[in-house]
Amino acid sequence: MQKMKNDFTVEINAVIEQIFSEKCKILKQELISEIHKSLNSSCDKLSEIRAEKKQINAKSSYAEMAKRNANKIVIKPINNKNTKETKKALKKVIEPTEGLITTVTNINKGAIIVECKNSEAVEEVQKKVNKEIGQEYATEKLRETKKRRALKIVGLSTKLNDERIIECVKKQNDIEDNKELKIIKVYEDRNKREESYNIIIETDCETYEHLIEKKRIKVEWDSCRVFEHINVPRCFKCLGFQHKASDCTFKQACSKCGEQHDVKECNSNIIRCVNCFDLVRRKVIDVEVDHYAYSTKCPAYIRYLQSKKAKK
Ligand SMILES: [Zn+2]
Numbered sequence: 268m269q270k271m272k273n274d275f276t277v278e279i280n281a282v283i284e285q286i287f288s289e290k291c292k293i294l295k296q297e298l299i300s301e302i303h304k305s306l307n308s309s310c311d312k313l314s315e316i317r318a319e320k321k322q323i324n325a326k327s328s329y330a331e332m333a334k335r336n337a338n339k340i341v342i343k344p345i346n347n348k349n350t351k352e353t354k355k356a357l358k359k360v361i362e363p364t365e366g367l368i369t370t371v372t373n374i375n376k377g378a379i380i381v382e383c384k385n386s387e388a389v390e391e392v393q394k395k396v397n398k399e400i401g402q403e404y405a406t407e408k409l410r411e412t413k414k415r416r417a418l419k420i421v422g423l424s425t426k427l428n429d430e431r432i433i434e435c436v437k438k439q440n441d442i443e444d445n446k447e448l449k450i451i452k453v454y455e456d457r458n459k460r461e462e463s464y465n466i467i468i469e470t471d472c473e474t475y476e477h478l479i480e481k482k483r484i485k486v487e488w489d490s491c492r493v494f495e496h497i498n499v500p501r502c503f504k505c506l507g508f509q510h511k512a513s514d515c516t517f518k519q520a521c522s523k524c525g526e527q528h529d530v531k532e533c534n535s536n537i538i539r540c541v542n543c544f545d546l547v548r549r550k551v552i553d554v555e556v557d558h559y560a561y562s563t564k565c566p567a568y569i570r571y572l573q574s575k576k577a578k579k
């Protein structure tokens with residue numbers, strides 16, 4: 268009887284122990300997942316804040332740059348002259364008391380930077396200088412911002428020519444006429460069921476920010492979405508990113524199977540992205556590799572795109 272009781276106690280203890288430890292395990296797991304959840308949300312929040320901060324910094328520096336170069340002209344002598352002579356020549360053309368010019372700064376080789384009161388003054392000064400002393404001096408407007416950025420405009424329903432696109436983008440989206448917009452390319456979006464075109468356009472940072480903020484812009488009667496466009500140069504031979512085929516020192520790669528042949532000659536059943544396969548092999552990232560190298564969802568491509576974005 269005593270033995271039976273002992274055995275029973277042992278058994279119950281074991282069961283209790285088991286139940287208790289099971290419960291502990293669950294509690295432990297719950298605790299761990301709670302910790303993970305809050306850790307993840309903290310991380311998300313942190314990267315959000317970082318991105319926001321970056322955007323604010325970028326914006327203010329573009330605005331500053333634009334301001335710095337606004338309404339300025341460079342006047343440079345065609346033949347050897349010093350800055351004193353250049354200023355003297357300018358004085359003959361523009362009377363300082365007229366107030367068209369606010370400051371004059373010397374730069375090298377006899378050239379000067381002339382800051383004008385406003386954009387009309389810029390036009391007037393440039394016109395006068397060209398007319399009166401254009402034989403001896405060349406003038407050049409300082410670009411508002413040197414850095415230019417590209418946008419992708421998506422979902423145009425009819426194909427328009429470059430001039431018409433620029434006209435519509437400017438007139439219908441509150442962009443001043445003197446802003447420079449350059450069409451990089453217009454192409455048909457074959458992923459859409461109906462006829463649809465995308466436009467890659469390049470412009471100064473200020474106009475870029477203005478358009479990006481709108482999220483949608485008007486082009487004729489279309490309301491088109493706008494995105495940042497990052498040009499990713501690609502090698503047609505090895506399908507790698509940072510170089511052209513003419514500079515390529517790597518092996519040729521098939522965009523379908525990743526083997527060493529042209530995709531036109533491919534008769535493999537395997538779909539394997541050469542870039543992702545390489546990253547996985549080198550243990551850089553752990554991703555699926557069964558997609559075409561030109562897929563826009565390719566992790567290697569996305570990774571490269573993000574690294575380019577981060578450098579902006
Ligand atoms: Zn290459």
Ligand SMILES: [Zn+2]
Nearest residue numbers: 521524533535
């Ligand atoms: Zn192949």
Ligand SMILES: [Zn+2]
Nearest residue numbers: 540543565566
């Ligand atoms: Zn890939």
